[in-house]
Amino acid sequence: MAPERITRADVEHVAHLARLALTEPEIEELTGQLGDILGYAAQVSALDLTEVPPTAHPLPLVNVFRPDEARPGVDRDEVLAQAPATENNRFRVPRILGEARG
Amino acid sequence: MSAATRNGETAAEIAAAVRSGTRSAREVTDAYLGRIGAGEEAVHAFNLVTADAARARADEIDAMIADGHDPGPLAGVPIALKDNLCTRGVATTCSSRILAGWEPPYTATVVERVVAAGAVPLGKTNLDEFAMGSSTENSAFGPTRNPRDPSRVPGGSSGGSAAAVAAEFAPLALGSDTGGSIRQPAAFCGVVGVKPTYGTVSRYGLIAFASSLDQVGPFANTVTDAALLLDAIAGPDPLDSTSIRAEWNPVISAVDEGIEGLRVGVVTELLDGIDADVAARLSEAVDVLRAGGAKVGDASVPAAIHGLAAYYLIAPAEASSNLARYDGVRYGLRVDGVDVADMNAKTRGAGFGAEVKRRIMLGTYALSAGYYDAYYGQAQRVRTLVIRDFDAAYRDFDVLLTPTTPTTAFEFGDKTGDPLSMYLSDVCTIPTNLAGHPAISVPFGTGANGMPVGVQVLAPALGERAMFRAARALELGAP
Amino acid sequence: MSTREVSKAWEAVIGLEVHVELATATKLFCSCANEFGAEPNTNVCPVCLGLPGSLPVLNERVVEFALRLGEAFEFSVPAQSIFHRKNYFYPDMPKDYQVSQYDAPICVDGTLIVDGTAIGIERAHMEEDTGKSLHVGGSGRIHEADHSLVDYNRAGVPLMEIVSRPEMHSAEQARGYVSALRGVLGVIGVSDVKMEEGSMRVDANVSIRPVGSDELRTRVEVKNMNSLRSLGRAIDYEIARQIEMYETDERIVQETRHWDEDAGVTHGMRTKEGSEDYRYFPEPDLVPVAPDDSMRARARASIPELPAARRVRLVSEWGIADHEAAVLLAEPGLADYAEGAVAAGASGHDATNWSVGAVLGYLNENALAPQGLLLRPDGLAELIGLVSDGSLNRKLATDVLDEALRDGKRPKQIVEARGLAQVSDEGAVGALVDDVFAQNSDAVADWRGGDDKLKKKKRGFLMGEVIKASKGSADTAVLNRLLDEKLNG
Numbered sequence A: 001m002a003p004e005r006i007t008r009a010d011v012e013h014v015a016h017l018a019r020l021a022l023t024e025p026e027i028e029e030l031t032g033q034l035g036d037i038l039g040y041a042a043q044v045s046a047l048d049l050t051e052v053p054p055t056a057h058p059l060p061l062v063n064v065f066r067p068d069e070a071r072p073g074v075d076r077d078e079v080l081a082q083a084p085a086t087e088n089n090r091f092r093v094p095r096i097l098g099e100a101r102g
Numbered sequence B: 001m002s003a004a005t006r007n008g009e010t011a012a013e014i015a016a017a018v019r020s021g022t023r024s025a026r027e028v029t030d031a032y033l034g035r036i037g038a039g040e041e042a043v044h045a046f047n048l049v050t051a052d053a054a055r056a057r058a059d060e061i062d063a064m065i066a067d068g069h070d071p072g073p074l075a076g077v078p079i080a081l082k083d084n085l086c087t088r089g090v091a092t093t094c095s096s097r098i099l100a101g102w103e104p105p106y107t108a109t110v111v112e113r114v115v116a117a118g119a120v121p122l123g124k125t126n127l128d129e130f131a132m133g134s135s136t137e138n139s140a141f142g143p144t145r146n147p148r149d150p151s152r153v154p155g156g157s158s159g160g161s162a163a164a165v166a167a168e169f170a171p172l173a174l175g176s177d178t179g180g181s182i183r184q185p186a187a188f189c190g191v192v193g194v195k196p197t198y199g200t201v202s203r204y205g206l207i208a209f210a211s212s213l214d215q216v217g218p219f220a221n222t223v224t225d226a227a228l229l230l231d232a233i234a235g236p237d238p239l240d241s242t243s244i245r246a247e248w249n250p251v252i253s254a255v256d257e258g259i260e261g262l263r264v265g266v267v268t269e270l271l272d273g274i275d276a277d278v279a280a281r282l283s284e285a286v287d288v289l290r291a292g293g294a295k296v297g298d299a300s301v302p303a304a305i306h307g308l309a310a311y312y313l314i315a316p317a318e319a320s321s322n323l324a325r326y327d328g329v330r331y332g333l334r335v336d337g338v339d340v341a342d343m344n345a346k347t348r349g350a351g352f353g354a355e356v357k358r359r360i361m362l363g364t365y366a367l368s369a370g371y372y373d374a375y376y377g378q379a380q381r382v383r384t385l386v387i388r389d390f391d392a393a394y395r396d397f398d399v400l401l402t403p404t405t406p407t408t409a410f411e412f413g414d415k416t417g418d419p420l421s422m423y424l425s426d427v428c429t430i431p432t433n434l435a436g437h438p439a440i441s442v443p444f445g446t447g448a449n450g451m452p453v454g455v456q457v458l459a460p461a462l463g464e465r466a467m468f469r470a471a472r473a474l475e476l477g478a479p
Numbered sequence C: 001m002s003t004r005e006v007s008k009a010w011e012a013v014i015g016l017e018v019h020v021e022l023a024t025a026t027k028l029f030c031s032c033a034n035e036f037g038a039e040p041n042t043n044v045c046p047v048c049l050g051l052p053g054s055l056p057v058l059n060e061r062v063v064e065f066a067l068r069l070g071e072a073f074e075f076s077v078p079a080q081s082i083f084h085r086k087n088y089f090y091p092d093m094p095k096d097y098q099v100s101q102y103d104a105p106i107c108v109d110g111t112l113i114v115d116g117t118a119i120g121i122e123r124a125h126m127e128e129d130t131g132k133s134l135h136v137g138g139s140g141r142i143h144e145a146d147h148s149l150v151d152y153n154r155a156g157v158p159l160m161e162i163v164s165r166p167e168m169h170s171a172e173q174a175r176g177y178v179s180a181l182r183g184v185l186g187v188i189g190v191s192d193v194k195m196e197e198g199s200m201r202v203d204a205n206v207s208i209r210p211v212g213s214d215e216l217r218t219r220v221e222v223k224n225m226n227s228l229r230s231l232g233r234a235i236d237y238e239i240a241r242q243i244e245m246y247e248t249d250e251r252i253v254q255e256t257r258h259w260d261e262d263a264g265v266t267h268g269m270r271t272k273e274g275s276e277d278y279r280y281f282p283e284p285d286l287v288p289v290a291p292d293d294s295m296r297a298r299a300r301a302s303i304p305e306l307p308a309a310r311r312v313r314l315v316s317e318w319g320i321a322d323h324e325a326a327v328l329l330a331e332p333g334l335a336d337y338a339e340g341a342v343a344a345g346a347s348g349h350d351a352t353n354w355s356v357g358a359v360l361g362y363l364n365e366n367a368l369a370p371q372g373l374l375l376r377p378d379g380l381a382e383l384i385g386l387v388s389d390g391s392l393n394r395k396l397a398t399d400v401l402d403e404a405l406r407d408g409k410r411p412k413q414i415v416e417a418r419g420l421a422q423v424s425d426e427g428a429v430g431a432l433v434d435d436v437f438a439q440n441s442d443a444v445a446d447w448r449g450g451d452d453k454l455k456k457k458k459r460g461f462l463m464g465e466v467i468k469a470s471k472g473s474a475d476t477a478v479l480n481r482l483l484d485e486k487l488n489g
Ligand SMILES: [Mg+2]
Pocket: A102, C100, C127, C161
């Protein structure tokens, strides 16, 4: 199944999902480029692979575990020193609109 | 160019000299820092040269020798690290504005291993931003130039590491290979580059591009040096769930075993669209292998031709998720906004370059509701086909042979306007990443323009020993 | 309008999603301590901070706990389960995706018996918790805040999400489900299941439909209930709200609503239409979990007797009432206490009576757990023995138990120290009766001349006087007999 053409609205929607503020010329350029690349990639969509299982991972590993034993993590000051903004030993962010999900 | 490097010095020789006390690590380090000082401005292989730390580390190695301790198989050997490998307290940027100045509070397992083996890190090398690209033109800190011809690209994304080794700024370097990012620049710069079997080298501390494809590997001037470095970094790591649990079987002992009776298949599907001079070198490579006693025939991996399309769905999809964390909250760049979502979007809009944005958009689209099955799901099925076809080919052959790249190094700006044509330069390297198999690129003569040509030896998972035997034969027989 | 009035016309359909924090030593994918109340951002490492280059490794204890759930709720455990990434941006989620299980969870198709009814459980899966945000300004409300501060200590703490089928029909039943679930989770030792402290979070999916129909109408997800009581109130409110909407021909929209405990209402939350696209895909940094026979066997061996089975057994073995068994089991550890007394020689009936009576009362009064009682179960058995061999009457026994519970002394010791042994000797009791008759000859005379009503009253008075004179130690059976003999004689 071939996808429909990529529209400007698609680009804006995807940019919102990906939290990317794009400039006007970027939106225009990406509208064309995504269409070209997906047009090329569509060769895989055209294959009949209903009998072929997907491979998510090149290795057939299972059951890789870690013992439930606590170890020291990293020093808080070392981590907070890299943060753009902190307050009271926490990471400071602008106000949050919209709800957490999960 | 054959096994000898231009300055006549291999990593193996340096380590032997330092271990035996005939040369000091400090003297070696100073010599390489001197070459960087003289040539780096023209090449721009490094984002950061850590000269003071390198000298201090070299002095430690020398002190160990003086105390009668063996610093390890890479004793006193300078090494360049791709700037997507975390090093505690040393800026690690992925050549991105979004991580400029970030100092990780921890060190990648591979870096710990080379240091434990006695190597001396010289600094962090340039790359295409977040390893996305094939020319190192996508670096926020300016491109790296090909030491063989400064008007040409070094390849990418590990262009800085390839150039550092080619310019003899370091005898060894580490890169990462997601779709050819070690082998393609190795071919363009005329050095040896290895992408190991997925899971043999820890990814802990390698800043992710596409998790199911990424693998760290060596650059060197010789096949033996590449083997030495691979043996130092390979083996299980409890911090990486995708690391193979079995102990690593060293390859260094296989390098000089010869290729008598080795079954080599030339992948016919990957000969289409190859430049004539590259194709000519490949057929000379076949002659060299036959002369060494190998049995060479035609091999078929039909799904390989769909590999590129599958790759350009899988890699961006994983990347779109791996790169979500650069949101301006915990580290790196922040551009203020009226609320947190606005801050996230502005930070990412300003912090990422064009290629990274393109791939994030592509991957987000490929995963989004309604398109998952047609794109990402379908690409994962193609991956199964690629693996099946390789498995079939390896019933008849021990290793496979292809050109590393369809062309030699191209000029700056040649492909920047057309992302798709840039992507097509990875057609020969990508199938092995999809399968998780190992591959090596060995310099083999030059093209019509005088630029190096690389030939690639592929092997099944954990088939590195046979792969290195063939690579060594090619090195010895190279024009 | 109340739910009751219209319940003839409408039926509620309720499904519950319960997130349970697992009581492991470390987080789901890293070795940071899983502990409550640490200084902000002290239980963190590259993995749970989502630092570039870090990778997750699954905690084996979490898998073990998930398999215990598998056994306890009769789930089927597929040969392989995998993790997915759920992608969305939120500042308290360090990687901006949550590692969770999606279409291949570790447990599917389970059952929980709630007051005799089997409620289906669709699935239970492993996932990571997020960090905690503190909202500064605007009296701590998220939307009015000036800015927020994030602490990642909770980020990566292991959760099991347990999703019931929409098979409950009242707030009462939903509460029953949560208590039964909590009971089992506590018994199998995977969580400390404290709803008030947030180690157990319950979201309710509520819809209603005309009675007799089996359709599933638009459902509303209700969040933010932090006790069983508020769960019940929130569901009742939501049912009433939806009934009113239908009866006034308003459209119900699929949405998430927040329970406001103080106002006693649910509030709709602003949700952008079509913005929920989580772009799930298999987590490439982890490998599948494929529980083998030995992992399954270990889980099975670690499961003690579950509450539902135990309730049936206690009723049949001890001959107690079902509701008594329910009370014993509702207080964690109390059934063990009673069983301990039985093991030390008490009858099941007596052990139950004293446990759900005086012992439970003492526990509640002092906010104690049975494990913390100074009087151990064999001490209770000793007390019960003193009653059944006639050494103590009930009244005295209650006093002795109270003292034993308070200071942990053995009942026999207390009886000896206070000289409380019951007086059953006929001569001694008879002498007491004679004394009381002598001092209350009026009352005796009244009895002799009185009608039935007066006889009863006077006999009660005389009896009380004898007990008083004996300081409560007179054996009441002996006293009753002698009193009648002497009055009639
Ligand atoms: Mg959940």
